[in-house]
Amino acid sequence: MPPPARNCRASPRGATRPSGASPRAACAHLAALGARRLVVVDGHFDLALSDLDALEAGLSIGSLARALADGERNVLARVGAQTGADGDPAYALNTAFMRDGVVITLADGAIVERPIHLAFVHAASSPRAVFARSLITIGAGAKVMIVESHEGAPASDYQVNNATDFAVGARAEVAHLKLTGEAANALHVATQVATIGAQARYSSFTFNVGGALVRNQMFVRCAGEGSTVDLGGVSLLRQRQHADNTLVLDHAFGGCVSREMFKVVLADSSRGVFQGKIIVRPHAQKTDARMMSQALLLSPDAEADNKPELEIFADDVQCGHGATAGAIDADLKFYLMARGIPEAQAEALLIQAFAGEAVETIAHAGLREIVMDAVIAWLKAR
Amino acid sequence: MSEDNEVALLEIRNLHVSVDERLILKGLNLTVNKGEVHAIMGPNGSGKSTLAHVLAGKSHYAVTAGGVTFEGEDLLGLKPNERAAKGLFLAFQYPLEIPGVATMNFLRTALNAQRKTRGEAELTTPDFLKRVRGEAAKLNIDQDMLRRSVNVGFSGGEKKRNEILQMALLEPKLAVLDETDSGLDIDALKVVADGVNHLRSPERGMIVITHYQRLLDHIVPDIVHVLSRGRIVRTGGKELARELEAEGYSAYQEEAA
Numbered sequence: 001m002p003p004p005a006r007n008c009r010a011s012p013r014g015a016t017r018p019s020g021a022s023p024r025a026a027c028a029h030l031a032a033l034g035a036r037r038l039v040v041v042d043g044h045f046d047l048a049l050s051d052l053d054a055l056e057a058g059l060s061i062g063s064l065a066r067a068l069a070d071g072e073r074n075v076l077a078r079v080g081a082q083t084g085a086d087g088d089p090a091y092a093l094n095t096a097f098m099r100d101g102v103v104i105t106l107a108d109g110a111i112v113e114r115p116i117h118l119a120f121v122h123a124a125s126s127p128r129a130v131f132a133r134s135l136i137t138i139g140a141g142a143k144v145m146i147v148e149s150h151e152g153a154p155a156s157d158y159q160v161n162n163a164t165d166f167a168v169g170a171r172a173e174v175a176h177l178k179l180t181g182e183a184a185n186a187l188h189v190a191t192q193v194a195t196i197g198a199q200a201r202y203s204s205f206t207f208n209v210g211g212a213l214v215r216n217q218m219f220v221r222c223a224g225e226g227s228t229v230d231l232g233g234v235s236l237l238r239q240r241q242h243a244d245n246t247l248v249l250d251h252a253f254g255g256c257v258s259r260e261m262f263k264v265v266l267a268d269s270s271r272g273v274f275q276g277k278i279i280v281r282p283h284a285q286k287t288d289a290r291m292m293s294q295a296l297l298l299s300p301d302a303e304a305d306n307k308p309e310l311e312i313f314a315d316d317v318q319c320g321h322g323a324t325a326g327a328i329d330a331d332l333k334f335y336l337m338a339r340g341i342p343e344a345q346a347e348a349l350l351i352q353a354f355a356g357e358a359v360e361t362i363a364h365a366g367l368r369e370i371v372m373d374a375v376i377a378w379l380k381a382r
Numbered sequence: 383m384s385e386d387n388e389v390a391l392l393e394i395r396n397l398h399v400s401v402d403e404r405l406i407l408k409g410l411n412l413t414v415n416k417g418e419v420h421a422i423m424g425p426n427g428s429g430k431s432t433l434a435h436v437l438a439g440k441s442h443y444a445v446t447a448g449g450v451t452f453e454g455e456d457l458l459g460l461k462p463n464e465r466a467a468k469g470l471f472l473a474f475q476y477p478l479e480i481p482g483v484a485t486m487n488f489l490r491t492a493l494n495a496q497r498k499t500r501g502e503a504e505l506t507t508p509d510f511l512k513r514v515r516g517e518a519a520k521l522n523i524d525q526d527m528l529r530r531s532v533n534v535g536f537s538g539g540e541k542k543r544n545e546i547l548q549m550a551l552l553e554p555k556l557a558v559l560d561e562t563d564s565g566l567d568i569d570a571l572k573v574v575a576d577g578v579n580h581l582r583s584p585e586r587g588m589i590v591i592t593h594y595q596r597l598l599d600h601i602v603p604d605i606v607h608v609l610s611r612g613r614i615v616r617t618g619g620k621e622l623a624r625e626l627e628a629e630g631y632s633a634y635q636e637e638a639a
């Protein structure tokens with residue numbers, strides 16, 4: 001068996017950097033944070049390329065293919081369970097075609113300091129469709145950071161239908177970051193399902209730069225009282241890219257606090273879609289939910305579509321949403337230029353500030369820096 | 383004062399400017415030589431800020447006739463950042479808030495961009511920090527303000543001091559101060575005036591736009607102009623400001639009508 005790949009050059013079979021994004025830089029960053037790297041190649045969890053040494057107490061990692069073959073009851077139950085994504089065609093397609101993925105389980109109380117990096121690499125030389133499902137189970141009071149990166153060989157044609165299911169136990173703490181690079185021609189649909197236990201803290205941030213067409217859908221359910229959910233995202237799009245962030249946040253229990261902040265920067269004739277639905281169930285009193293989505297249009301040919309929805313069935317709640325779309329503020333740009341800053345640099349500062357407001361919601365400094373660096377890299381390549 | 387044969391720092395000839403089809407400046411002439419401090423006074427809406435913005439290069443203002451040279455070179459064809467790099471600085475009447483851009487980063491980016499345009503080396507971080515801290519201390523600006531986003535949550539007076547800090551760092555050849563005194567308390571006024579006076583030199587010029595004599599007690603001008611309805615209608619020495627304070631603008635508004 002070859003030694004596990006711990007450096008970032010080990011993208012197999014020649015998969016290299018796609019345009020704009022910088023998963024490689026992110027990967028180096030993650031390595032510096034001591035991340036444990038697990039590699040999924042074209043939908044198959046590659047144990048040989050993954051770092052499975054010295055697993056922390058309470059952490060177990062395995063392949064979904066193996067678990068399905070062995071008929072592991074917990075896994076079969078999870079795959080068959082009802083989720084907020086039931087009825088969603090992309091998720092149903094994933095259920096039908098997925099054969100492999102990563103199964104991560106944290107026992108109750110397990111504290112895993114090393115971030116876990118799920119590197120999804122698309123290296124196929126011929127066009128193909130890739131389906132992977134990962135199951136992440138976090139025990140009560142456990143704590144972990146999970147980073148997903150998705151990248152592909154630049155000139156390749158492929159489509160990805162990925163699903164990541166989180167079951168977060170009571171009082172657990174989970175920070176999730178998804179970095180979507182992908183090749184310029186790629187179609188990427190990702191479903192995130194999360195069930196959040198009482199008093200747990202769940203945060204998930206989605207960063208999109210790659211792919212021709214990206215849809216991130218999130219079905220998050222507060223399944224116990226008093227949890228805190230932070231969802232955020234930044235999409236940076238150009239040319240004819242299309243990215244869609246769609247989320248359904250279901251406050252099924254009361255006393256939970258949720259915050260969403262999604263930003264999209266649209267250059268050329270790109271298109272950004274945000275659909276955010278917050279449901280507050282009849283007994284979910286004292287819910288505090290706030291959602292914001294903002295689009296910055298850099299070109300008259302770009303388009304931003306925004307669809308916030310609130311479905312509130314409880315009366316003692318605080319809920320709100322806001323949505324804005326606009327161009328770079330000409331007066332601010334003039335102020336910067338009047339101080340000697342050239343136009344392109346002035347715009348870059350303002351774009352960075354716009355995206356930065358969402359990036360700032362990432363609590364972990366290391367993860368925040370990864371995203372901010374990727375924003376800066378995108379701006380430099382603009 | 384400069385020699386007769388020396389080229390003027392700023393020369394404005396017959397400047398006509400309109401905004402949204404409405405003529406605001408209607409044939410304005412003004413020459414500022416190196417070493418001179420000019421005060422421009424005039425009623426609200428007479429075009430003082432319009433003049434300042436046109437000099438700094440704000441789009442949206444259409445120059446329909448006349449021209450402006452800066453050290454003999456055409457100014458109006460340059461972009462705002464190019465004007466700044468040549469040494470023109472405008473202290474805004476209403477400084478803008480820029481959420482998400484830290485003041486320190488803004489100052490460094492501006493200073494280094496100007497240096498780069500002029501073919502000078504960028505300042506090293508320690509040199510930059512030393513300079514900013516020194517200038518900030520002189521203006522009673524504390525370090526915490528420098529860490530915050532540009533002007534966000536700053537009081538009116540703090541914003542004005544921040545403008546002067548930028549001026550002190552950028553060391554312009556010509557500074558245009560648009561009502562920098564408004565919103566300042568008496569102590570801040572003194573601090574700001576000291577900052578401005580510190581920059582006065584035989585090589586530099588200034589245009590101080592104000593409504594009040596009290597600023598001109600601290601920044602004593604060489605020449606005072608009255609701008610009314612888009613034209614300079616009177617020019618005199620520093621005593622003109624006192625006369626205006628006593629008598630108001632009614633005489634000029636009628637004259638210009």
Ligand SMILES: Nc1ncnc2c1ncn2[C@@H]1O[C@H](COP(=O)(O)OP(=O)(O)OP(=O)(O)O)[C@@H](O)[C@H]1O
Nearest residue numbers: 401402406424425426427428429430431432433475
């Ligand atoms: N962007 C603009 N759009 C429309 N009108 C404008 C614009 N900017 C200035 N004006 C008009 O031009 C005229 C001159 O305005 P300006 O701001 O130059 O006056 P000012 O002399 O600086 O006045 P104040 O003493 O109140 O600062 C005013 O009538 C103003 O309404």
Ligand SMILES: [Mg+2]
Nearest residue numbers: 430431432475
């Ligand atoms: Mg004005």
